[in-house]
Amino acid sequence: MQILRYILKRLLFVIPQMLGILFISFFLIKLIPGDPAVLMLGPNATADAVAKLRAEMGLDLPVFQQFMIYLGNVLQGDLGMSWQSARPVLSDLMTRFPATLELVTLSLLLAVVIGLGLGIASAMRPRGAVRKAANYYGLLSGAIPDFWLALVFIFVFYTLLGWAPAPLGRYSIMLIPPQTITGSVLVDSLITGRFDVFMSALSHLALPVLTLGLVNAGPILKATQSSMDRALGSDFIAYARMNGLPRRMIRRQALRAALPNIITIISVLYSFTIGAAVLVEIVFGWGGAGQYAVAGVLNSDLNPVLGFVIFSAVLSLIVYLIVDLLYFALDPRTRG
Amino acid sequence: MTYQDKTDTTEAQAVAAPVLELEGITVAYPRYGESDHVALDAVDLKIRRGEIVGLVGETGAGKTLLTRTVMGAIPGGGEHTSGAMRYNGTPFTDLPDDKSPVRPAKDIALIVSNPRRELNPVLTVGQQIVNVIRHHLGLSEKEARARAVDMLRAVAIPDPESRMDAWPHELSGGMAQRVVIAIALSCDPGLVISDDATSALDVTVQLQVLNLMKEMVAGSETAALIITRDIAITAHYCDRVVILYKGEVVEEAPRDAFFDRPHHPYSINLLAAFAHSPALREAWWDVPPLADGTRPACRFADRCARRQPRCVSEAPALRDCGAGRRVRCHYPVEAGT
Numbered sequence: 001m002q003i004l005r006y007i008l009k010r011l012l013f014v015i016p017q018m019l020g021i022l023f024i025s026f027f028l029i030k031l032i033p034g035d036p037a038v039l040m041l042g043p044n045a046t047a048d049a050v051a052k053l054r055a056e057m058g059l060d061l062p063v064f065q066q067f068m069i070y071l072g073n074v075l076q077g078d079l080g081m082s083w084q085s086a087r088p089v090l091s092d093l094m095t096r097f098p099a100t101l102e103l104v105t106l107s108l109l110l111a112v113v114i115g116l117g118l119g120i121a122s123a124m125r126p127r128g129a130v131r132k133a134a135n136y137y138g139l140l141s142g143a144i145p146d147f148w149l150a151l152v153f154i155f156v157f158y159t160l161l162g163w164a165p166a167p168l169g170r171y172s173i174m175l176i177p178p179q180t181i182t183g184s185v186l187v188d189s190l191i192t193g194r195f196d197v198f199m200s201a202l203s204h205l206a207l208p209v210l211t212l213g214l215v216n217a218g219p220i221l222k223a224t225q226s227s228m229d230r231a232l233g234s235d236f237i238a239y240a241r242m243n244g245l246p247r248r249m250i251r252r253q254a255l256r257a258a259l260p261n262i263i264t265i266i267s268v269l270y271s272f273t274i275g276a277a278v279l280v281e282i283v284f285g286w287g288g289a290g291q292y293a294v295a296g297v298l299n300s301d302l303n304p305v306l307g308f309v310i311f312s313a314v315l316s317l318i319v320y321l322i323v324d325l326l327y328f329a330l331d332p333r334t335r336g
Numbered sequence: 337m338t339y340q341d342k343t344d345t346t347e348a349q350a351v352a353a354p355v356l357e358l359e360g361i362t363v364a365y366p367r368y369g370e371s372d373h374v375a376l377d378a379v380d381l382k383i384r385r386g387e388i389v390g391l392v393g394e395t396g397a398g399k400t401l402l403t404r405t406v407m408g409a410i411p412g413g414g415e416h417t418s419g420a421m422r423y424n425g426t427p428f429t430d431l432p433d434d435k436s437p438v439r440p441a442k443d444i445a446l447i448v449s450n451p452r453r454e455l456n457p458v459l460t461v462g463q464q465i466v467n468v469i470r471h472h473l474g475l476s477e478k479e480a481r482a483r484a485v486d487m488l489r490a491v492a493i494p495d496p497e498s499r500m501d502a503w504p505h506e507l508s509g510g511m512a513q514r515v516v517i518a519i520a521l522s523c524d525p526g527l528v529i530s531d532d533a534t535s536a537l538d539v540t541v542q543l544q545v546l547n548l549m550k551e552m553v554a555g556s557e558t559a560a561l562i563i564t565r566d567i568a569i570t571a572h573y574c575d576r577v578v579i580l581y582k583g584e585v586v587e588e589a590p591r592d593a594f595f596d597r598p599h600h601p602y603s604i605n606l607l608a609a610f611a612h613s614p615a616l617r618e619a620w621w622d623v624p625p626l627a628d629g630t631r632p633a634c635r636f637a638d639r640c641a642r643r644q645p646r647c648v649s650e651a652p653a654l655r656d657c658g659a660g661r662r663v664r665c666h667y668p669v670e671a672g673t
Contacts (some may be wrong), residue, residue, distance in 0.1 A: 236456045241409060241432040242407045242409055242440050243440055243468045244432060244439045244441045244468075244472060253459070255411075256458055332457070
């Protein structure tokens with residue numbers, strides 16, 4: 001009951017939060033120099049033609065009025081058109097956002113497995129070899145740029161060894177695309193029984209997931225290690241030890257105490273990587289949402305950028321709501 | 337040789353051996369560029385079956401450090417540099433180690449002070465007791481739970497069944513203290529150590545808790561070590577009194593003999609602090625300071641009313657003075673002085 005009220009309250013706050021995000025990003029984007037009308041008509045357009053197009057697009061109106069019109073459209077589910085793709089932004093994002101989500105979700109799963117495993121192992125044995133290795137790894141993962149690692153992987157596993165497929169998209173271009181149901185190629189190909197697409201998608205995912213997973217495991221490893229260290233040094237763990245509880249139970253209790261911090265880091269990384277995966281997306285020709293938004297910024301194509309902002313804002317708000325609910329479940333003291 | 341062999345060979349002596357025997361326990365904290373800080377210096381202690389021993393000392397005397405050393409959890413980088421520990425004749429060094437022949441909670445149980453910080457905040461009270469019972473006694477979940485409820489009832493927690501599902505933060509300090517006592521007694525340990533477990537409680541609750549501990553020790557084969565800053569507690573509950581000062585045992589005596597005629601000036605100091613006579617307090621507390629920079633050999637010399645030049649130059653040894661008494665002083669207060 002209490003939790004339902006909490007969720008409702010949180011959802012109510014989503015409205016002003018979304019308005020604020022939209023407002024700020026709309027004006028920030030308007031600050032970027034560049035006129036879409038000029039870019040759309042090309043270098044040979046006359047001033048008259050440009051003025052006419054500007055009037056058509058509403059670009060001659062005051063910025064605040066433009067914002068109100070945009071807001072009105074968004075509320076009706078219309079995110080505008082992208083002049084680059086000449087398609088509605090909503091349908092563009094509906095195909096591209098799942099591609100990014102699939103990539104980021106799998107990458108973070110890998111990062112959690114590596115980061116949590118190494119973090120726990122190194123905290124349990126502060127003088128062990130795993131700790132040393134983990135410390136070096138944490139340092140490296142912070143220092144190595146993901147796009148560079150991606151290029152190295154492509155060079156090694158595609159060019160030299162030939163194990164991985166060419167870094168062009170989510171599955172082999174020779175295959176007929178599966179019917180889109182969820183947007184995730186893996187899930188859709190499984191549902192529709194297209195195992196050829198499934199296997200191809202898996203092999204195409206391997207390198208980008210490995211890249212993003214290895215890079216993002218660093219922060220998770222560090223957060224796990226430090227909060228496990230703190231938990232293991234706490235009074236109640238010392239007490240549990242002095243009660244002779246076995247090692248695995250101590251480890252479980254310490255992990256439980258460390259979990260809120262780890263979840264926070266994972267959630268921040270998740271929201272952040274949705275946008276930050278763009279370099280890796282470009283390297284692998286992924287066709288993801290980040291790539292789409294960056295192309296929008298570079299070409300003064302505002303609607304895709306704003307659409308991307310809306311999509312990632314909604315996703316972040318969902319992620320943070322889930323995190324709050326997890327805190328609720330994890331710590332009896334927050335239940336009041 | 338495995339731990340099991342050791343236990344077998346000492347089985348015969350175990351009957352005669354003290355429950356806990358500490359021999360020359362020394363704990364030092366390394367200091368950068370200086371000699372180590374010796375926080376516990378060759379502490380000896382014997383506790384026999386069915387005996388309640390009181391260990392008294394002021395803050396910083398090393399009381400808690402001594403218990404943590406026994407429990408194998410020396411805080412803050414201290415090192416157990418020398419000394420032997422035996423439980424019923426079985427030597428041990430690291431209690432929390434899963435392979436230790438002497439097990440915490442099952443053999444030596446500690447009652448901690450400040451229990452609200454020691455209980456795991458995300459486990460229910462019942463779960464924490466059940467964990468300890470199940471691990472050490474190998475009972476099923478159901479049997480362990482029943483035993484846990486019995487233990488909570490034994491420490492006079494009202495409505496124990498529903499308290500099993502309470503979270504630590506929902507307990508008052510007194511309740512949490514009882515829970516910790518219930519955990520300590522839940523596996524019938526041979527020795528219970530109470531580390532200042534009652535100092536945070538109201539006087540009335542303190543009385544209840546101490547009476548409870550005394551009853552539980554009397555009703556079983558358990559021995560107890562009560563560590564406290566409050567010497568009055570030892571007068572009521574202990575068979576023997578040990579005084580710790582700056583990491584050294586300065587006096588040890590049977591309770592009645594101790595309170596009848598304390599030998600060490602520091603013991604008299606402690607008792608004078610509680611006395612109703614201002615004259616007595618002044619006589620023992622007003623001590624002229626030592627010259628600046630003097631490092632007296634006797635650790636108590638700077639506060640001692642009976643200080644002589646010898647105390648500054650020569651450290652006194654802990655010597656036997658008969659009738660189970662020991663004192664560390666060149667000029668102890670003995671009969672006639």
